Amino acid sequence: xxxxxxxxxxxxxxxxxxxxxxxxxxxxxxxxxxxxxxxQELLEAMDLTVVYPENHxxxxxxxxxxxxxxxxxxxxxxxxxxxxxxxxxxGYANIKHSDAADIPMPDLLFCCSNICYTAxxxxxxxxxxxxxxxxxxxxxxxYSYSVTPAAVAYIKAQLLDAIGxxxxxxxxxxxxxxxxxxxxISNETAMWWKKATDLAMAKPAPVSGFDLFNYMATIVCxxxxxxxxxxxxxxxxxxxxxxxxxxGPWDNAEEKYRILWDGIACWPYLATTYxxxxxxxxxxxxxxxxxxxxxxxxxxxLAGMAKAYGSIYASLSMEYANDRIVTRxxxxxxxxxxxxxxxxxxxxxxKQYEFQRQLESELGIPSTIxxxxxxxxxVFSEAQYETRVQALVEMMEERKQREAMK
Amino acid sequence: xFLGIDIGSSSSKTVLIDREGAILGSEVVNIGTGTNGVDLxxxxxxxKTNVQKERILYRVVTGYGxxxxxxxxxxxxxxxxxxxxxxxxxxxxxxxxDIGGQDAKAIQLDANGAVENFIMNEKCAAGTGRFFEVxxxxxxxxxxxxxxxAATTTEYVPISSICTVFAESEVISQLxxxxxxxxxxxxxxxxxxxxxxxxxxxxxxxxxVVMTGGVALNQAMANCLSQELELPVVVLESPQTVGALGAxxxxxxxYEKKL
Numbered sequence: 024x025x026x027x028x029x030x031x032x033x034x035x036x037x038x039x040x041x042x043x044x045x046x047x048x049x050x051x052x053x054x055x056x057x058x059x060x061x062x063q064e065l066l067e068a069m070d071l072t073v074v075y076p077e078n079h080x081x082x083x084x085x086x087x088x089x090x091x092x093x094x095x096x097x098x099x100x101x102x103x104x105x106x107x108x109x110x111x112x113x114g115y116a117n118i119k120h121s122d123a124a125d126i127p128m129p130d131l132l133f134c135c136s137n138i139c140y141t142a143x144x145x146x147x148x149x150x151x152x153x154x155x156x157x158x159x160x161x162x163x164x165x166y167s168y169s170v171t172p173a174a175v176a177y178i179k180a181q182l183l184d185a186i187g188x189x190x191x192x193x194x195x196x197x198x199x200x201x202x203x204x205x206x207x208i209s210n211e212t213a214m215w216w217k218k219a220t221d222l223a224m225a226k227p228a229p230v231s232g233f234d235l236f237n238y239m240a241t242i243v244c245x246x247x248x249x250x251x252x253x254x255x256x257x258x259x260x261x262x263x264x265x266x267x268x269x270x271g272p273w274d275n276a277e278e279k280y281r282i283l284w285d286g287i288a289c290w291p292y293l294a295t296t297y298x299x300x301x302x303x304x305x306x307x308x309x310x311x312x313x314x315x316x317x318x319x320x321x322x323x324x325l326a327g328m329a330k331a332y333g334s335i336y337a338s339l340s341m342e343y344a345n346d347r348i349v350t351r352x353x354x355x356x357x358x359x360x361x362x363x364x365x366x367x368x369x370x371x372x373x374k375q376y377e378f379q380r381q382l383e384s385e386l387g388i389p390s391t392i393x394x395x396x397x398x399x400x401x402v403f404s405e406a407q408y409e410t411r412v413q414a415l416v417e418m419m420e421e422r423k424q425r426e427a428m429k
Numbered sequence: 430x431f432l433g434i435d436i437g438s439s440s441s442k443t444v445l446i447d448r449e450g451a452i453l454g455s456e457v458v459n460i461g462t463g464t465n466g467v468d469l470x471x472x473x474x475x476x477k478t479n480v481q482k483e484r485i486l487y488r489v490v491t492g493y494g495x496x497x498x499x500x501x502x503x504x505x506x507x508x509x510x511x512x513x514x515x516x517x518x519x520x521x522x523x524x525x526x527d528i529g530g531q532d533a534k535a536i537q538l539d540a541n542g543a544v545e546n547f548i549m550n551e552k553c554a555a556g557t558g559r560f561f562e563v564x565x566x567x568x569x570x571x572x573x574x575x576x577x578x579a580a581t582t583t584e585y586v587p588i589s590s591i592c593t594v595f596a597e598s599e600v601i602s603q604l605x606x607x608x609x610x611x612x613x614x615x616x617x618x619x620x621x622x623x624x625x626x627x628x629x630x631x632x633x634x635x636x637x638v639v640m641t642g643g644v645a646l647n648q649a650m651a652n653c654l655s656q657e658l659e660l661p662v663v664v665l666e667s668p669q670t671v672g673a674l675g676a677x678x679x680x681x682x683x684y685e686k687k688l
Binding site: 376379380383389390391392394402403404406407409410411413414417418421425 | 493496505506507508509532543544545546547548549551552631633
């Protein structure tokens with residue numbers, strides 16, 4: 024039998040992910056709603072069914088179905104300045120249906136504040152409104168270059184506390200051998216995710232970077248499952264094969280420029296943002312966003328895990344993030360950078376002006392910023408995007424020609 | 430001959446240069462993309478310069494309407510074209526502030542006149558020419574009168590709203606409260622200057638600063654901007670046609686490269 028392609032695996036996994044959640048609910052098993060970069064290891068080890076509202080909101084956004092959920096949340100009194108994932112999800116908690124996908128209502132909420140502090144209030148409000156318990160893991164923002172030992176101890180203590188709460192919620196004891204196994208699988212999945220996405224360092228990159236956005240849904244929802252490991256291993260093998268043949272990202276176009284993408288994807292205009300780049304021969308070879316799921320840690324104890332969750336991209340200091348973006352720019356040999364100034368996520372995007380200055384002064388790499396939103400279609404303007412992308416191409420071309428003249 | 434065309438949101442501009450790069454003529458028509466403005470601007474230019482269309486060797490189009498214009502050999506963004514035009518007219522320029530009908534941008538140039546960085550306004554009319562059009566309507570005057578009014582005073586009514594729509598109602602209530610027309614007109618200029626200044630300062634502002642675009646015709650605006658930036662602001666002789674000039678120079682370069 025022919026091996027299943029990673030694309031087929033991806034689609035099957037996502038379909039099953041949503042179906043399993045519905046089935047669990049129908050059979051009276053509890054469903055957990057979790058933030059996207061939470062220590063899912065604990066939930067998986069407890070054999071709980073988990074869905075991810077951010078994933079779900081992105082799917083709704085990609086279908087351009089977000090406005091009615093947003094309006095619903097705003098009519099409840101939520102400000103238009105709040106993250107639109109939060110507004111879509113709060114609206115969904117009332118409307119309970121989208122053609123994009125459906126998720127069952129939660130019996131337990133699991134929130135890790137490493138992604139942002141809006142998540143704290145979002146989940147607290149859901150807990151109150153839906154009258155379901157909430158387990159909160161608070162990760163302080165790091166003003167220091169790396170996570171301090173105090174923060175690690177603080178997060179580790181909360182992991183232990185969360186285990187106690189999960190035992191109470193399920194009426195079962197944590198199986199520590201199973202937890203170690205899930206931690207091992209999660210690391211292995213993350214490792215294959217990293218290995219696959221790192222293949223884009225090759226010139227030309229054997230992958231069209233927007234595939235990172237497509238595969239992201241699964242790194243969020245099956246990181247702790249064996250099928251996740253297999254999916255990304257398969258993807259890696261496919262890309263390695265392309266690379267060995269010297270193939271670029273596309274069969275019908277050439278990779279002329281390589282760029283870094285910063286910020287969450289502009290889901291309602293995923294195809295538009297992609298096509299305009301491709302039309303200009305631009306391949307997004309790396310991004311600070313999907314990289315957030317490269318969660319690797321020592322398996323020996325919970326402190327390593329605490330440190331990994333406490334040091335994701337969104338919760339690291341300016342200095343660290345700057346170094347990381349410059350290193351990434353070097354490793355992936357980028358010609359330019361494109362910053363999505365996402366109306367919803369200023370916590371991620373406030374660093375962008377400084378990143379622009381760093382890339383320019385350290386590496387002479389030009390960049391541009393465009394406005395958009397992760398789900399709200401009203402923020403993005405195609406003409407503005409196209410002009411900025413085209414101006415970026417003109418700057419990159421000018422520099423290439425100057426280099427060639429040297 | 431080489432032709433540069435700049436189709437903006439509220440005006441169309443054309444510039445013709447010869448093989449030596451000398452400007453033969455330019456034309457501005459105050460209607461922009463989606464109208465026959467560009468045809469008018471071209472016809473008038475050809476008549477004025479007495480040049481037959483067939484003698485144009487290469488044409489480059491820029492501006493908001495560049496994507497839909499079919500008769501050019503190449504389209505290039507207004508960012509690169511403004512940089513090109515300014516660098517040709519004023520080589521000492523390192524920062525360009527361009528305020529047009531619906532967008533404002535700041536461009537940082539290197540010593541060769543190439544674009545080092547640029548920044549454009551968000552999806553919002555504040556800090557653009559459109560803001561003045563709205564204000565002029567409220568004050569029942571035209572754009573020139575609005576600028577003249579603003580030039581008569583240094584006192585101004587602060588307009589705090591960022592949003593053009595809210596600023597309109599804010600101004601109406603100021604007028605109802607007895608504020609003078611001149612102070613409100615000046616307030617509108619200061620408001621745009623502050624907004625644009627916030628944008629410009631996101632990139633490094635290095636002298637010399639040159640202002641281009643239709644709004645640069647308004648001397649009161651250039652003065653307000655200079656005050657906010659605390660730097661002299663140079664306004665070129667024909668600030669509206671700088672983008673079209675840049676496009677014409679690109680046309681010449683592209684043609685020569687082809688040969």
